[in-house]
Amino acid sequence: MIKKLDLLIFQLQQENKKAVALAFVRIAISFWFIKELFFRSPAFEVLYSPNSYLKTKQEPILKALHLNIDWLQSHYHWVISVCIISSVIHILGIGKNVGAIAMFICYSILRGMNASFGNTGDEMCLLIAFYMCFVNSYQYATLFKYKPLSPKLQGLYNLISNLAAYSMMINLCMAYFYTGYFKLENKFWQQGKGLQYSLYNERFHAFDFAKTLATKSWFYVPLNYAILVFELTMPFLVWFKKWRNKVLLLMFLMHCYIYCTMLIFGMTFTFLMQYPLFYTNEELKLFYTKVKYKLFYTKASST
Amino acid sequence: MEATTQNKLPIAYRTISYVAICCFLIYWILTSLIIGLPKTLKKISPKTHHAYTLVIRQNWHLFSNPSIYNKQILFVVRQIKNPQKTDTFNITRYFISQRIARAPFNNYYDNLDHVLFRISHYLETENIATLNKLKKQDSLQSNLWYIQQSSKISAAQEPPIVHFTNLLNISKQVLIDEKIHTVGKEYQLVIKNNYIPPHKLSHIEYDVQDGIVVPCFVSPYYSFNPHD
Numbered sequence: 001m002i003k004k005l006d007l008l009i010f011q012l013q014q015e016n017k018k019a020v021a022l023a024f025v026r027i028a029i030s031f032w033f034i035k036e037l038f039f040r041s042p043a044f045e046v047l048y049s050p051n052s053y054l055k056t057k058q059e060p061i062l063k064a065l066h067l068n069i070d071w072l073q074s075h076y077h078w079v080i081s082v083c084i085i086s087s088v089i090h091i092l093g094i095g096k097n098v099g100a101i102a103m104f105i106c107y108s109i110l111r112g113m114n115a116s117f118g119n120t121g122d123e124m125c126l127l128i129a130f131y132m133c134f135v136n137s138y139q140y141a142t143l144f145k146y147k148p149l150s151p152k153l154q155g156l157y158n159l160i161s162n163l164a165a166y167s168m169m170i171n172l173c174m175a176y177f178y179t180g181y182f183k184l185e186n187k188f189w190q191q192g193k194g195l196q197y198s199l200y201n202e203r204f205h206a207f208d209f210a211k212t213l214a215t216k217s218w219f220y221v222p223l224n225y226a227i228l229v230f231e232l233t234m235p236f237l238v239w240f241k242k243w244r245n246k247v248l249l250l251m252f253l254m255h256c257y258i259y260c261t262m263l264i265f266g267m268t269f270t271f272l273m274q275y276p277l278f279y280t281n282e283e284l285k286l287f288y289t290k291v292k293y294k295l296f297y298t299k300a301s302s303t
Numbered sequence: 304m305e306a307t308t309q310n311k312l313p314i315a316y317r318t319i320s321y322v323a324i325c326c327f328l329i330y331w332i333l334t335s336l337i338i339g340l341p342k343t344l345k346k347i348s349p350k351t352h353h354a355y356t357l358v359i360r361q362n363w364h365l366f367s368n369p370s371i372y373n374k375q376i377l378f379v380v381r382q383i384k385n386p387q388k389t390d391t392f393n394i395t396r397y398f399i400s401q402r403i404a405r406a407p408f409n410n411y412y413d414n415l416d417h418v419l420f421r422i423s424h425y426l427e428t429e430n431i432a433t434l435n436k437l438k439k440q441d442s443l444q445s446n447l448w449y450i451q452q453s454s455k456i457s458a459a460q461e462p463p464i465v466h467f468t469n470l471l472n473i474s475k476q477v478l479i480d481e482k483i484h485t486v487g488k489e490y491q492l493v494i495k496n497n498y499i500p501p502h503k504l505s506h507i508e509y510d511v512q513d514g515i516v517v518p519c520f521v522s523p524y525y526s527f528n529p530h531d
Protein backbone atom coordinates (compact mmCIF):
# COMPACT_ATOMS: atom_id res chain seq x y z
CA MET A 1 0.00 0.00 0.00
CA ILE A 2 2.72 2.45 1.07
CA LYS A 3 4.79 1.40 -1.95
CA LYS A 4 1.87 2.09 -4.27
CA LEU A 5 1.34 5.46 -2.64
CA ASP A 6 5.04 6.26 -2.98
CA LEU A 7 4.87 5.31 -6.65
CA LEU A 8 1.86 7.57 -7.18
CA ILE A 9 3.59 10.47 -5.42
CA PHE A 10 6.70 9.87 -7.50
CA GLN A 11 4.72 9.94 -10.74
CA LEU A 12 2.90 13.12 -9.77
CA GLN A 13 6.20 14.81 -8.86
CA GLN A 14 7.87 14.16 -12.22
CA GLU A 15 6.17 16.79 -14.34
CA ASN A 16 3.37 19.34 -14.37
CA LYS A 17 0.98 17.16 -16.37
CA LYS A 18 -1.48 19.92 -17.27
CA ALA A 19 0.87 22.89 -17.71
CA VAL A 20 -0.50 24.00 -21.11
CA ALA A 21 -4.19 23.62 -20.21
CA LEU A 22 -3.64 25.40 -16.89
CA ALA A 23 -2.03 28.37 -18.64
CA PHE A 24 -5.09 28.54 -20.88
CA VAL A 25 -7.48 28.33 -17.90
CA ARG A 26 -5.49 31.02 -16.05
CA ILE A 27 -5.83 33.47 -18.91
CA ALA A 28 -9.44 32.54 -19.69
CA ILE A 29 -10.67 32.88 -16.10
CA SER A 30 -8.91 36.20 -15.54
CA PHE A 31 -10.27 37.66 -18.78
CA TRP A 32 -13.71 36.35 -17.86
CA PHE A 33 -13.59 38.17 -14.51
CA ILE A 34 -12.52 41.40 -16.21
CA LYS A 35 -15.22 41.00 -18.86
CA GLU A 36 -17.84 40.45 -16.16
CA LEU A 37 -16.80 43.62 -14.33
CA PHE A 38 -16.72 45.57 -17.58
CA PHE A 39 -20.26 44.58 -18.52
CA ARG A 40 -21.51 45.10 -14.98
CA SER A 41 -19.98 48.55 -14.76
CA PRO A 42 -23.23 50.45 -15.49
CA ALA A 43 -24.77 48.65 -12.54
CA PHE A 44 -21.99 49.09 -9.98
CA GLU A 45 -24.01 51.72 -8.14
CA VAL A 46 -26.95 49.33 -7.83
CA LEU A 47 -24.88 46.30 -6.90
CA TYR A 48 -22.24 47.57 -4.54
CA SER A 49 -22.94 51.13 -3.48
CA PRO A 50 -24.35 51.90 -0.02
CA ASN A 51 -27.00 54.05 -1.77
CA SER A 52 -28.30 51.11 -3.80
CA TYR A 53 -31.97 50.21 -3.76
CA LEU A 54 -30.94 46.57 -3.22
CA LYS A 55 -30.43 46.03 0.48
CA THR A 56 -27.70 43.56 1.48
CA LYS A 57 -26.57 41.95 4.70
CA GLN A 58 -23.16 41.08 6.15
CA GLU A 59 -22.08 37.81 4.57
CA PRO A 60 -20.20 35.14 6.60
CA ILE A 61 -17.10 35.46 4.38
CA LEU A 62 -16.84 39.18 5.27
CA LYS A 63 -17.37 38.40 8.95
CA ALA A 64 -14.61 35.79 8.81
CA LEU A 65 -12.24 38.30 7.23
CA HIS A 66 -13.29 40.98 9.78
CA LEU A 67 -14.46 43.27 6.99
CA ASN A 68 -17.36 45.64 7.42
CA ILE A 69 -19.81 45.63 4.53
CA ASP A 70 -20.70 49.31 5.03
CA TRP A 71 -17.06 50.33 4.78
CA LEU A 72 -16.53 48.14 1.71
CA GLN A 73 -19.64 49.48 0.02
CA SER A 74 -18.63 53.06 0.62
CA HIS A 75 -15.24 52.26 -1.00
CA TYR A 76 -16.59 49.95 -3.70
CA HIS A 77 -14.66 51.71 -6.49
CA TRP A 78 -11.42 50.78 -4.76
CA VAL A 79 -12.51 47.17 -4.26
CA ILE A 80 -13.38 46.84 -7.96
CA SER A 81 -10.09 48.48 -8.99
CA VAL A 82 -8.14 46.02 -6.85
CA CYS A 83 -10.12 43.14 -8.42
CA ILE A 84 -9.18 44.30 -11.92
CA ILE A 85 -5.52 44.78 -10.97
CA SER A 86 -5.39 41.30 -9.42
CA SER A 87 -6.88 39.81 -12.62
CA VAL A 88 -4.31 41.56 -14.82
CA ILE A 89 -1.50 40.41 -12.53
CA HIS A 90 -2.86 36.87 -12.78
CA ILE A 91 -3.04 36.98 -16.58
CA LEU A 92 0.60 38.02 -16.74
CA GLY A 93 1.59 35.41 -14.18
CA ILE A 94 3.20 37.99 -11.88
CA GLY A 95 3.57 36.78 -8.31
CA LYS A 96 2.55 33.28 -9.40
CA ASN A 97 0.34 31.63 -6.77
CA VAL A 98 0.33 34.72 -4.55
CA GLY A 99 -1.30 36.55 -7.45
CA ALA A 100 -3.86 33.75 -7.81
CA ILE A 101 -4.64 33.83 -4.07
CA ALA A 102 -5.02 37.63 -4.21
CA MET A 103 -7.45 37.30 -7.12
CA PHE A 104 -9.49 34.65 -5.32
CA ILE A 105 -9.72 36.74 -2.13
CA CYS A 106 -10.64 39.90 -4.06
CA TYR A 107 -13.50 38.25 -5.94
CA SER A 108 -14.71 36.44 -2.80
CA ILE A 109 -14.97 39.82 -1.08
CA LEU A 110 -16.75 41.28 -4.07
CA ARG A 111 -19.25 38.43 -4.03
CA GLY A 112 -19.71 38.94 -0.29
CA MET A 113 -20.67 42.56 -0.94
CA ASN A 114 -23.79 41.39 -2.76
CA ALA A 115 -24.21 37.66 -2.39
CA SER A 116 -27.69 37.56 -3.88
CA PHE A 117 -26.24 38.70 -7.19
CA GLY A 118 -24.73 35.66 -8.84
CA ASN A 119 -25.47 32.69 -11.05
CA THR A 120 -23.99 29.24 -11.68
CA GLY A 121 -21.35 30.71 -13.98
CA ASP A 122 -20.14 33.04 -11.22
CA GLU A 123 -20.03 30.20 -8.70
CA MET A 124 -18.04 28.00 -11.08
CA CYS A 125 -15.65 30.89 -11.82
CA LEU A 126 -14.90 31.38 -8.15
CA LEU A 127 -14.39 27.64 -7.74
CA ILE A 128 -11.86 27.63 -10.59
CA ALA A 129 -10.14 30.66 -9.00
CA PHE A 130 -9.88 28.65 -5.77
CA TYR A 131 -8.12 25.76 -7.54
CA MET A 132 -5.87 28.21 -9.39
CA CYS A 133 -4.36 29.16 -6.01
CA PHE A 134 -2.65 25.75 -5.90
CA VAL A 135 -1.69 25.05 -9.49
CA ASN A 136 1.42 25.86 -11.43
CA SER A 137 0.00 27.57 -14.49
CA TYR A 138 3.06 29.70 -15.08
CA GLN A 139 5.16 27.52 -17.38
CA TYR A 140 3.52 29.06 -20.45
CA ALA A 141 2.16 32.45 -21.48
CA THR A 142 3.63 34.60 -18.71
CA LEU A 143 5.31 38.00 -18.77
CA PHE A 144 8.51 36.69 -17.25
CA LYS A 145 10.12 33.43 -18.34
CA TYR A 146 9.42 30.57 -15.96
CA LYS A 147 12.41 29.58 -13.82
CA PRO A 148 12.20 26.03 -12.44
CA LEU A 149 12.82 25.60 -8.72
CA SER A 150 15.35 23.21 -7.18
CA PRO A 151 14.49 19.59 -8.19
CA LYS A 152 13.03 18.70 -4.76
CA LEU A 153 10.91 21.81 -4.46
CA GLN A 154 9.84 21.51 -8.09
CA GLY A 155 8.76 17.94 -7.36
CA LEU A 156 6.54 19.12 -4.51
CA TYR A 157 5.18 21.97 -6.62
CA ASN A 158 4.36 19.52 -9.42
CA LEU A 159 2.64 17.20 -6.95
CA ILE A 160 0.40 19.94 -5.51
CA SER A 161 -0.27 21.40 -8.95
CA ASN A 162 -1.24 18.02 -10.40
CA LEU A 163 -3.53 17.27 -7.44
CA ALA A 164 -5.26 20.65 -7.85
CA ALA A 165 -5.57 20.22 -11.63
CA TYR A 166 -7.10 16.77 -11.15
CA SER A 167 -9.40 18.27 -8.51
CA MET A 168 -10.62 20.77 -11.08
CA MET A 169 -11.35 17.94 -13.51
CA ILE A 170 -13.01 15.77 -10.84
CA ASN A 171 -15.10 18.76 -9.74
CA LEU A 172 -16.35 19.30 -13.28
CA CYS A 173 -17.19 15.59 -13.58
CA MET A 174 -18.96 15.69 -10.21
CA ALA A 175 -20.97 18.74 -11.24
CA TYR A 176 -22.21 16.85 -14.30
CA PHE A 177 -22.77 13.60 -12.44
CA TYR A 178 -24.74 15.10 -9.56
CA THR A 179 -26.79 17.23 -11.95
CA GLY A 180 -27.73 14.03 -13.76
CA TYR A 181 -28.27 12.14 -10.51
CA PHE A 182 -30.60 14.81 -9.05
CA LYS A 183 -32.50 14.89 -12.34
CA LEU A 184 -32.87 11.12 -12.16
CA GLU A 185 -34.56 11.51 -8.76
CA ASN A 186 -37.14 13.92 -10.20
CA LYS A 187 -40.38 12.41 -11.46
CA PHE A 188 -40.67 14.75 -14.45
CA TRP A 189 -37.23 13.80 -15.75
CA GLN A 190 -38.09 10.14 -15.13
CA GLN A 191 -41.27 10.53 -17.21
CA GLY A 192 -39.39 12.29 -20.04
CA LYS A 193 -41.05 15.63 -19.30
CA GLY A 194 -38.25 17.45 -17.48
CA LEU A 195 -36.92 19.10 -20.61
CA GLN A 196 -40.45 20.00 -21.70
CA TYR A 197 -41.02 21.95 -18.47
CA SER A 198 -37.64 23.66 -18.87
CA LEU A 199 -38.66 24.70 -22.39
CA TYR A 200 -41.98 26.02 -21.11
CA ASN A 201 -40.28 28.01 -18.37
CA GLU A 202 -40.57 31.67 -19.36
CA ARG A 203 -37.42 32.62 -17.47
CA PHE A 204 -35.35 30.55 -19.87
CA HIS A 205 -37.16 31.43 -23.06
CA ALA A 206 -34.56 32.80 -25.35
CA PHE A 207 -36.67 32.58 -28.45
CA ASP A 208 -40.24 31.71 -29.27
CA PHE A 209 -39.19 28.47 -30.91
CA ALA A 210 -38.54 27.02 -27.42
CA LYS A 211 -42.29 27.01 -26.82
CA THR A 212 -42.86 25.29 -30.16
CA LEU A 213 -40.21 22.69 -29.34
CA ALA A 214 -41.96 22.05 -26.01
CA THR A 215 -45.00 20.75 -27.90
CA LYS A 216 -43.00 18.25 -29.99
CA SER A 217 -42.66 15.03 -28.04
CA TRP A 218 -40.36 13.56 -30.73
CA PHE A 219 -37.94 16.35 -29.75
CA TYR A 220 -38.11 16.65 -25.99
CA VAL A 221 -38.57 13.00 -24.91
CA PRO A 222 -35.45 11.52 -26.58
CA LEU A 223 -33.41 14.62 -25.67
CA ASN A 224 -34.63 14.41 -22.06
CA TYR A 225 -33.20 10.90 -21.71
CA ALA A 226 -30.12 11.72 -23.80
CA ILE A 227 -29.23 14.56 -21.38
CA LEU A 228 -29.57 12.16 -18.45
CA VAL A 229 -27.31 9.60 -20.17
CA PHE A 230 -24.72 12.26 -21.10
CA GLU A 231 -24.56 13.73 -17.62
CA LEU A 232 -24.38 10.38 -15.86
CA THR A 233 -21.84 8.72 -18.14
CA MET A 234 -19.59 11.63 -19.10
CA PRO A 235 -17.79 11.75 -15.71
CA PHE A 236 -16.62 8.16 -16.23
CA LEU A 237 -16.07 7.92 -19.99
CA VAL A 238 -14.10 11.16 -20.31
CA TRP A 239 -11.12 9.56 -18.54
CA PHE A 240 -10.72 6.97 -21.36
CA LYS A 241 -8.84 8.20 -24.40
CA LYS A 242 -11.10 6.18 -26.71
CA TRP A 243 -14.22 8.00 -25.55
CA ARG A 244 -12.84 11.40 -24.53
CA ASN A 245 -13.29 13.33 -27.80
CA LYS A 246 -16.74 11.93 -28.49
CA VAL A 247 -17.98 12.62 -24.96
CA LEU A 248 -16.58 16.14 -24.85
CA LEU A 249 -18.09 16.88 -28.27
CA LEU A 250 -21.50 15.71 -27.07
CA MET A 251 -21.22 17.81 -23.91
CA PHE A 252 -20.16 20.77 -26.03
CA LEU A 253 -23.28 20.30 -28.17
CA MET A 254 -25.40 20.05 -25.03
CA HIS A 255 -23.99 23.38 -23.82
CA CYS A 256 -24.65 24.88 -27.27
CA TYR A 257 -28.26 23.73 -26.93
CA ILE A 258 -28.50 25.30 -23.43
CA TYR A 259 -27.07 28.53 -24.77
CA CYS A 260 -29.27 28.63 -27.88
CA THR A 261 -32.53 27.93 -26.07
CA MET A 262 -31.89 29.61 -22.73
CA LEU A 263 -29.12 32.18 -23.39
CA ILE A 264 -27.20 31.10 -20.29
CA PHE A 265 -23.74 32.25 -21.28
CA GLY A 266 -21.81 32.31 -17.98
CA MET A 267 -22.39 28.68 -17.12
CA THR A 268 -21.72 27.56 -20.71
CA PHE A 269 -18.39 29.38 -20.91
CA THR A 270 -17.07 28.42 -17.46
CA PHE A 271 -17.84 24.74 -18.00
CA LEU A 272 -16.36 24.62 -21.51
CA MET A 273 -13.27 26.54 -20.37
CA GLN A 274 -12.15 23.50 -18.39
CA TYR A 275 -12.32 20.97 -21.22
CA PRO A 276 -8.64 21.40 -22.30
CA LEU A 277 -7.66 19.97 -18.90
CA PHE A 278 -8.65 16.53 -20.17
CA TYR A 279 -5.83 16.66 -22.72
CA THR A 280 -2.11 16.19 -22.14
CA ASN A 281 0.52 18.87 -22.73
CA GLU A 282 1.73 17.11 -25.89
CA GLU A 283 -1.77 16.80 -27.36
CA LEU A 284 -2.49 20.49 -26.78
CA LYS A 285 0.87 21.57 -28.20
CA LEU A 286 0.26 19.43 -31.28
CA PHE A 287 -3.22 20.91 -31.66
CA TYR A 288 -1.79 24.43 -31.33
CA THR A 289 0.88 23.72 -33.94
CA LYS A 290 -1.73 22.31 -36.34
CA VAL A 291 -4.01 25.33 -35.93
CA LYS A 292 -1.07 27.70 -36.31
CA TYR A 293 0.10 25.87 -39.44
CA LYS A 294 -3.38 25.90 -40.98
CA LEU A 295 -3.97 29.55 -40.16
CA PHE A 296 -0.65 31.05 -41.14
CA TYR A 297 1.42 28.72 -43.32
CA THR A 298 -1.44 27.57 -45.57
CA LYS A 299 -2.38 31.21 -46.17
CA ALA A 300 1.24 32.16 -46.86
CA SER A 301 1.76 29.27 -49.29
CA SER A 302 -1.48 30.06 -51.17
CA THR A 303 -0.43 33.69 -51.64
CA MET B 304 12.96 1.62 -8.65
CA GLU B 305 10.77 4.75 -8.54
CA ALA B 306 9.61 4.01 -5.03
CA THR B 307 13.25 3.67 -3.97
CA THR B 308 13.93 7.11 -5.40
CA GLN B 309 10.99 8.44 -3.37
CA ASN B 310 12.45 6.81 -0.24
CA LYS B 311 15.69 8.69 -0.78
CA LEU B 312 13.99 12.07 -0.48
CA PRO B 313 14.49 13.89 2.85
CA ILE B 314 11.87 13.12 5.46
CA ALA B 315 10.39 16.65 5.30
CA TYR B 316 9.64 16.37 1.57
CA ARG B 317 8.09 12.95 2.04
CA THR B 318 5.95 14.20 4.92
CA ILE B 319 4.74 17.19 2.91
CA SER B 320 3.92 14.86 0.00
CA TYR B 321 1.86 12.60 2.28
CA VAL B 322 0.13 15.63 3.84
CA ALA B 323 -0.77 16.88 0.34
CA ILE B 324 -2.29 13.51 -0.58
CA CYS B 325 -4.20 13.41 2.75
CA CYS B 326 -5.55 16.94 2.20
CA PHE B 327 -6.62 15.92 -1.31
CA LEU B 328 -8.49 12.87 0.04
CA ILE B 329 -10.13 14.77 2.92
CA TYR B 330 -11.15 17.56 0.57
CA TRP B 331 -12.82 15.10 -1.78
CA ILE B 332 -14.63 13.21 0.96
CA LEU B 333 -15.98 16.55 2.22
CA THR B 334 -16.86 17.76 -1.27
CA SER B 335 -18.72 14.52 -2.07
CA LEU B 336 -20.72 14.94 1.14
CA ILE B 337 -21.37 18.64 0.52
CA ILE B 338 -22.67 18.00 -2.98
CA GLY B 339 -24.42 14.69 -2.46
CA LEU B 340 -25.63 14.84 1.14
CA PRO B 341 -25.40 18.48 2.30
CA LYS B 342 -27.94 18.09 5.12
CA THR B 343 -26.15 15.06 6.55
CA LEU B 344 -22.82 16.89 6.85
CA LYS B 345 -24.57 19.91 8.36
CA LYS B 346 -26.01 17.63 11.04
CA ILE B 347 -22.84 15.64 11.72
CA SER B 348 -20.42 18.56 11.74
CA PRO B 349 -21.99 22.02 11.42
CA LYS B 350 -18.62 23.74 11.91
CA THR B 351 -16.99 21.83 9.04
CA HIS B 352 -19.99 22.56 6.83
CA HIS B 353 -19.82 26.25 7.73
CA ALA B 354 -16.06 26.46 7.12
CA TYR B 355 -16.38 24.75 3.73
CA THR B 356 -19.32 26.78 2.47
CA LEU B 357 -17.65 29.96 3.68
CA VAL B 358 -14.99 29.55 0.98
CA ILE B 359 -16.63 27.40 -1.68
CA ARG B 360 -20.20 26.98 -2.86
CA GLN B 361 -21.13 23.77 -4.59
CA ASN B 362 -24.70 23.29 -5.67
CA TRP B 363 -25.23 21.30 -8.83
CA HIS B 364 -29.00 20.93 -9.02
CA LEU B 365 -28.97 22.56 -12.46
CA PHE B 366 -32.52 22.25 -13.81
CA SER B 367 -32.99 19.04 -11.84
CA ASN B 368 -36.28 20.32 -10.42
CA PRO B 369 -38.04 21.79 -13.43
CA SER B 370 -40.47 24.48 -12.43
CA ILE B 371 -44.08 23.46 -13.08
CA TYR B 372 -45.19 27.09 -13.12
CA ASN B 373 -44.03 30.44 -14.41
CA LYS B 374 -43.75 32.92 -11.58
CA GLN B 375 -45.13 36.31 -12.46
CA ILE B 376 -44.24 39.38 -10.43
CA LEU B 377 -46.80 42.04 -11.22
CA PHE B 378 -46.55 45.66 -10.18
CA VAL B 379 -50.00 47.23 -10.27
CA VAL B 380 -50.14 51.02 -10.42
CA ARG B 381 -53.34 53.06 -10.14
CA GLN B 382 -54.48 56.67 -9.69
CA ILE B 383 -55.34 57.48 -6.09
CA LYS B 384 -58.24 59.64 -7.23
CA ASN B 385 -59.45 57.16 -9.87
CA PRO B 386 -58.76 53.67 -8.51
CA GLN B 387 -60.68 51.99 -11.33
CA LYS B 388 -57.91 52.77 -13.82
CA THR B 389 -54.94 50.43 -13.26
CA ASP B 390 -51.73 49.71 -15.15
CA THR B 391 -50.03 46.36 -14.60
CA PHE B 392 -46.29 45.93 -15.20
CA ASN B 393 -45.01 42.41 -15.54
CA ILE B 394 -41.61 42.75 -13.86
CA THR B 395 -40.59 39.15 -14.62
CA ARG B 396 -41.32 39.63 -18.32
CA TYR B 397 -39.39 42.93 -18.34
CA PHE B 398 -36.17 41.28 -17.15
CA ILE B 399 -36.58 38.32 -19.49
CA SER B 400 -36.96 40.62 -22.50
CA GLN B 401 -33.92 42.69 -21.41
CA ARG B 402 -31.90 39.48 -21.05
CA ILE B 403 -32.82 38.35 -24.55
CA ALA B 404 -32.22 41.77 -26.09
CA ARG B 405 -28.74 42.11 -24.60
CA ALA B 406 -27.40 38.55 -25.11
CA PRO B 407 -24.63 37.42 -24.98
CA PHE B 408 -23.57 40.37 -22.80
CA ASN B 409 -26.66 40.14 -20.63
CA ASN B 410 -25.01 39.22 -17.37
CA TYR B 411 -26.45 42.17 -15.45
CA TYR B 412 -30.05 41.40 -16.40
CA ASP B 413 -29.46 37.66 -16.10
CA ASN B 414 -28.23 38.14 -12.54
CA LEU B 415 -31.00 40.58 -11.62
CA ASP B 416 -33.45 38.00 -12.92
CA HIS B 417 -31.86 35.48 -10.53
CA VAL B 418 -32.16 37.99 -7.67
CA LEU B 419 -35.78 38.60 -8.54
CA PHE B 420 -36.61 34.91 -8.75
CA ARG B 421 -34.78 34.11 -5.51
CA ILE B 422 -36.33 36.88 -3.41
CA SER B 423 -39.82 36.26 -4.74
CA HIS B 424 -39.39 32.60 -3.83
CA TYR B 425 -38.28 33.49 -0.27
CA LEU B 426 -41.18 35.89 0.07
CA GLU B 427 -43.63 33.26 -1.13
CA THR B 428 -42.22 30.70 1.32
CA GLU B 429 -42.51 33.14 4.24
CA ASN B 430 -46.03 33.99 3.15
CA ILE B 431 -47.10 30.35 3.04
CA ALA B 432 -45.84 29.88 6.62
CA THR B 433 -47.95 32.86 7.79
CA LEU B 434 -50.91 31.60 5.76
CA ASN B 435 -50.78 28.18 7.41
CA LYS B 436 -50.74 29.82 10.87
CA LEU B 437 -53.82 31.86 9.93
CA LYS B 438 -55.59 28.75 8.68
CA LYS B 439 -55.00 27.04 12.03
CA GLN B 440 -56.56 29.99 13.88
CA ASP B 441 -59.60 30.33 11.60
CA SER B 442 -60.41 27.75 8.95
CA LEU B 443 -63.66 29.25 7.65
CA GLN B 444 -62.38 31.89 5.20
CA SER B 445 -61.72 31.62 1.46
CA ASN B 446 -58.19 30.85 0.28
CA LEU B 447 -57.82 34.25 -1.39
CA TRP B 448 -58.65 35.90 1.95
CA TYR B 449 -55.81 33.94 3.61
CA ILE B 450 -53.39 34.99 0.86
CA GLN B 451 -54.36 38.66 1.22
CA GLN B 452 -54.19 38.59 5.02
CA SER B 453 -50.85 36.77 5.18
CA SER B 454 -49.42 39.14 2.54
CA LYS B 455 -50.63 42.09 4.61
CA ILE B 456 -48.88 40.69 7.70
CA SER B 457 -45.65 40.00 5.74
CA ALA B 458 -45.69 43.47 4.19
CA ALA B 459 -46.28 45.23 7.51
CA GLN B 460 -43.46 43.51 9.41
CA GLU B 461 -41.09 45.74 11.39
CA PRO B 462 -38.25 45.85 10.53
CA PRO B 463 -39.44 45.28 6.94
CA ILE B 464 -38.58 41.97 5.29
CA VAL B 465 -35.49 42.62 3.14
CA HIS B 466 -36.86 40.53 0.26
CA PHE B 467 -40.09 42.50 0.17
CA THR B 468 -38.24 45.83 0.27
CA ASN B 469 -35.87 44.69 -2.51
CA LEU B 470 -38.72 43.44 -4.65
CA LEU B 471 -40.55 46.76 -4.31
CA ASN B 472 -37.36 48.71 -5.00
CA ILE B 473 -36.56 46.70 -8.14
CA SER B 474 -40.13 47.20 -9.39
CA LYS B 475 -39.97 50.94 -8.69
CA GLN B 476 -36.65 51.10 -10.56
CA VAL B 477 -38.29 49.47 -13.59
CA LEU B 478 -40.87 52.27 -13.57
CA ILE B 479 -38.09 54.87 -13.40
CA ASP B 480 -36.23 53.16 -16.29
CA GLU B 481 -39.43 53.09 -18.32
CA LYS B 482 -40.07 56.76 -17.44
CA ILE B 483 -43.49 56.12 -15.89
CA HIS B 484 -44.84 59.02 -13.83
CA THR B 485 -45.80 58.11 -10.30
CA VAL B 486 -47.20 61.37 -8.96
CA GLY B 487 -50.64 60.91 -7.41
CA LYS B 488 -50.45 57.15 -7.85
CA GLU B 489 -50.29 54.11 -5.59
CA TYR B 490 -48.93 50.62 -6.15
CA GLN B 491 -49.50 47.01 -5.26
CA LEU B 492 -47.22 43.99 -5.57
CA VAL B 493 -48.74 40.71 -6.74
CA ILE B 494 -46.97 37.40 -7.23
CA LYS B 495 -48.78 34.77 -9.25
CA ASN B 496 -47.85 31.28 -10.29
CA ASN B 497 -48.93 30.53 -13.81
CA TYR B 498 -49.07 26.74 -14.05
CA ILE B 499 -47.65 25.18 -17.18
CA PRO B 500 -50.39 23.42 -19.19
CA PRO B 501 -49.37 19.77 -19.04
CA HIS B 502 -49.34 19.86 -15.26
CA LYS B 503 -52.46 18.85 -13.38
CA LEU B 504 -53.29 20.96 -10.36
CA SER B 505 -54.67 18.21 -8.13
CA HIS B 506 -52.32 18.92 -5.19
CA ILE B 507 -52.73 22.70 -5.17
CA GLU B 508 -54.46 23.98 -2.09
CA TYR B 509 -55.26 27.49 -3.28
CA ASP B 510 -58.19 28.81 -5.25
CA VAL B 511 -57.56 28.44 -8.93
CA GLN B 512 -58.39 31.58 -10.84
CA ASP B 513 -58.56 31.77 -14.63
CA GLY B 514 -58.00 28.04 -14.83
CA ILE B 515 -54.29 27.84 -14.11
CA VAL B 516 -53.13 31.09 -12.50
CA VAL B 517 -52.66 30.94 -8.75
CA PRO B 518 -51.97 34.09 -6.72
CA CYS B 519 -49.51 33.55 -3.89
CA PHE B 520 -48.79 37.08 -2.67
CA VAL B 521 -51.07 40.10 -2.85
CA SER B 522 -49.82 43.18 -1.02
CA PRO B 523 -52.05 46.10 0.02
CA TYR B 524 -51.85 49.34 -1.99
CA TYR B 525 -49.15 51.87 -0.99
CA SER B 526 -48.77 55.43 -2.14
CA PHE B 527 -45.57 56.36 -4.04
CA ASN B 528 -45.51 59.49 -1.94
CA PRO B 529 -46.58 58.64 1.62
CA HIS B 530 -47.46 62.35 2.21
CA ASP B 531 -50.17 62.27 -0.49
